[in-house]
Amino acid sequence: MLELLPPPPTDPLWDLTYEFGSDERAERLNLVLGVYRDHTGRTPVMAAVREAEIRLAERSESKEYRGLSGNTAFNRALLTLILGDGGPQGRAAAVQTVAGSGALRLLADLICRTRPGATVWISDPAYVNHRPILEAAGLDVRTYGWRDAEGGFDAAGVLRDLAAAGRDDVVLLQGCCHNPTGVDPEPGDWAALADLAARAGWVPFVDLAYHGLGDGLEADLAATRLLAERVPEMLIAVSCSKNFGLYSDRTGCAIVLGASERAVRHAETALQNAARTLYSMPPEHGAAVVTAVLEDEGLRALWREELDLMRGRIEANRSSLAAHLAEYGWAAQAASLARQRGMFSMLPLTPEEMLRLRRQYAIYGTTAGRINIAGIEAGRIPCLARGVAGVLAG
Ligand code: PLP
Numbered sequence: 001m002l003e004l005l006p007p008p009p010t011d012p013l014w015d016l017t018y019e020f021g022s023d024e025r026a027e028r029l030n031l032v033l034g035v036y037r038d039h040t041g042r043t044p045v046m047a048a049v050r051e052a053e054i055r056l057a058e059r060s061e062s063k064e065y066r067g068l069s070g071n072t073a074f075n076r077a078l079l080t081l082i083l084g085d086g087g088p089q090g091r092a093a094a095v096q097t098v099a100g101s102g103a104l105r106l107l108a109d110l111i112c113r114t115r116p117g118a119t120v121w122i123s124d125p126a127y128v129n130h131r132p133i134l135e136a137a138g139l140d141v142r143t144y145g146w147r148d149a150e151g152g153f154d155a156a157g158v159l160r161d162l163a164a165a166g167r168d169d170v171v172l173l174q175g176c177c178h179n180p181t182g183v184d185p186e187p188g189d190w191a192a193l194a195d196l197a198a199r200a201g202w203v204p205f206v207d208l209a210y211h212g213l214g215d216g217l218e219a220d221l222a223a224t225r226l227l228a229e230r231v232p233e234m235l236i237a238v239s240c241s242k243n244f245g246l247y248s249d250r251t252g253c254a255i256v257l258g259a260s261e262r263a264v265r266h267a268e269t270a271l272q273n274a275a276r277t278l279y280s281m282p283p284e285h286g287a288a289v290v291t292a293v294l295e296d297e298g299l300r301a302l303w304r305e306e307l308d309l310m311r312g313r314i315e316a317n318r319s320s321l322a323a324h325l326a327e328y329g330w331a332a333q334a335a336s337l338a339r340q341r342g343m344f345s346m347l348p349l350t351p352e353e354m355l356r357l358r359r360q361y362a363i364y365g366t367t368a369g370r371i372n373i374a375g376i377e378a379g380r381i382p383c384l385a386r387g388v389a390g391v392l393a394g
Helices: 012-021 047-059 072-083 099-114 130-136 155-162 187-200 217-230 261-278 285-295 297-327 331-338 351-361 378-393
Strands: 092-098 119-124 140-145 170-174 203-208 234-239 251-257 344-346 370-372
Touching: 047 285, 047 297, 072 092, 072 217, 072 234, 072 251, 072 285, 092 099, 092 261, 099 130, 099 203, 099 234, 099 251, 099 261, 119 130, 119 155, 130 140, 140 155, 155 187, 187 203, 187 217, 203 217, 217 234, 251 261, 251 285, 285 297, 297 331, 297 378, 351 378
Parallel strands: 119 140, 119 170, 170 203, 203 234
Antiparallel strands: 092 251, 234 251, 344 370
């Protein structure tokens, strides 16, 4: 049977990561995957997470099966975290998932069960896994533009493209810190998008993977909350991978907002059924940790402090890179870079130039120009700037 398998495509980001692994140059810099690193170059376990893990181990709870929605205390805590105190939790349900990717896939399945073959609009460019996940669930994918010629958010272009989205369509939007561009809409742009969704009747599907790492937790959730206020139905995929540093614990949830209690209950059951056929139930550990952090005032405050610290470091890295590039004489490129948000930045380099950056300077970003600005020790920013400026100079 396996002999019949044609060579399948491999994952381009992991391919680059493996290539990096066999690069023996001492100065090599891996900025491919979206993983935060501190000033020592490590991806730390957050102190609030560590303390929650110690407490959980001491309590040594049973590892009995959880229900089909996973950890329900986690789901409640995440609903409040995302929608806010006094938010529309009354018309929402959450199901714990295998991280943000699992939430995207379960919600894609839900769309397919409701509207087989429905069209989902994604940004161009989009997170590399958006299209594969949606298509694997059987959905049709169309794209809307995202950036203008100067590298900023193309408000008019996005509204123009999405004018073609109809009431049976779903529009996937990243709630903050757009991956891969780092370019986000301004609050007024989000209001215009919410108006368009309410008028045209399409369902917003918000992907939240970086809340807390852009302008601050509340600011990063403002667009999601605004949409939730304005539209009757909405889907939200939440990842705890980056903002709790729980990458390998695969922690997240799928949230649905509906117009009636009945619709929400049915959607929740459909999500549980989808999970049942994929992996049955999500892993408990990360969800238990997040719940322990969010339910304890002290741990929650510590987590917020650490999250703010991470955000500050990312921002400092970005401004430092922009300042160095400006000093090399690339002022316009530096200004565009400085406006970006979140873990990723798009370098103003073509795919060929990204290849040169890799070959000549041992700096690994994606072929499209994305680098993980959160993955560099501050002391290495000058090397990165030197490499980028060297490639720009030709
Ligand atoms: N959505 C976006 C935009 C992402 O960038 C990522 C991860 O990089 C995810 C979802 C999925 O994250 P995870 O499955 O690791 O929680």
